[in-house]
Amino acid sequence: MSNTAINAQGSTVTIETTAIKNIISFSGLDGEASEIDVTNLSSTAKEFKLGLKDFGAFSMEIHPDYDDAGQELLRNAGTAVKAFVVTLPNEKTLSFKGLVKNADSISGGIDGVINGTVSIKITGPVT
Numbered sequence: 001m002s003n004t005a006i007n008a009q010g011s012t013v014t015i016e017t018t019a020i021k022n023i024i025s026f027s028g029l030d031g032e033a034s035e036i037d038v039t040n041l042s043s044t045a046k047e048f049k050l051g052l053k054d055f056g057a058f059s060m061e062i063h064p065d066y067d068d069a070g071q072e073l074l075r076n077a078g079t080a081v082k083a084f085v086v087t088l089p090n091e092k093t094l095s096f097k098g099l100v101k102n103a104d105s106i107s108g109g110i111d112g113v114i115n116g117t118v119s120i121k122i123t124g125p126v127t
Contacts, residue, residue, distance in 0.1 A: 010089035013060065013070075015082050020070035022063040024115065026086070029094070029126060031056025055122040058084070058098060064106055064116040074103035074118055081123060096126040 013020045034051035065071050073082070077100035086094040098120040105117040 006088055006090055008089075012087045014085045014087075015070055015073045015077075017083075017085075018070045018073055020060070020062070020074065021068045022065050022071070024061040024063060026058065026060045028058030028120075029055055029122070031122065053125075055096065055124075055126050058086075058096070058120045058122055060118040062116045062118060064114055071103070074100050077103070084120065094126055096122050097124050098122050 008025075011023075011026070013023055013026060031054035033053045036049045036051045037046065038049050039045075039047045062071065079099070081097050081099060084096055084098055088094075101119045101121055103116070103118045105119075106114050107116075108114045
């Protein structure tokens with residue numbers, strides 16, 4: 001059986017068609033559908049249906065670059081819904097709209113560089 005793993009190196013993320021530079025890693029699409037309790041007095045056990053899918057969040061670890069237009073759009077997103085596209089090296093894309101909850105977080109330490117974390121709440125579907 002051949003390996004079909006996709007190398008993450010070369011992946012890109014854009015906000016409103018502007019590339020975000022210096023991304024170290026990303027993760028997300030970690031939501032799930034809600035559970036609707038439909039149990040009634042005739043039920044012999046708890047019964048459920050699935051509600052709407054919540055695609056969750058998307059986060060990135062970055063090297064902050066205060067001159068990068070993409071990172072600047074993240075930091076200045078405010079409460080506006082923004083369009084994001086993740087392009088994988090195999091040219092497959094994931095598109096979603098999101099609210100930038102935080103793009104200002106930084107950390108650093110001895111023998112290290114400054115890292116930052118970006119957190120985005122996905123709103124609506126991922127295509």
